[in-house]
Amino acid sequence: MNTEPSAQGPEGRYASFEAFYPYYIHEHANRTCRRIHVVGTGLVIAAFLAFCVTLNAWWLLAMPVVGYGFAWVGHFFFEKNRPATFKYPLWSLMGDFRLFFETVSGKRKF
Helix, strand or coil: CCCCCCCECCCCCECCHHHHHHHHHHCCCCHHHHHHHHHHHHHHHHHHHHHHHHCCCHHHHHHHHHHHHHHHHHHHHHHCCCCHHHCCHHHHHHHHHHHHHHHHCCCCCC
16 A cells, blocks of 8 residues: 555656655654654764764764664564665655754744
């Protein structure tokens, strides 16, 4: 059964990020999952800033580990679905940052 909204193109893929984002939000309906994503994305930003300050490449390696680690815990243990990263890697990453900025700006509940 396909639970994705119907804004897909003829190949079953989303034609734009704007068409994809409602699906992304649907896949993050669980509040705990969203919170974990926001924390993980915040830590990715912090790791990037740490890299910029220290120029230590280990911070760059930490970014995907922290980001995906938090996100996948949210999906597998709370949302109980498969992360969109597997099918839509770039748009999923963009969705993570949009969700983060919508949350910290108060546009979306934490």
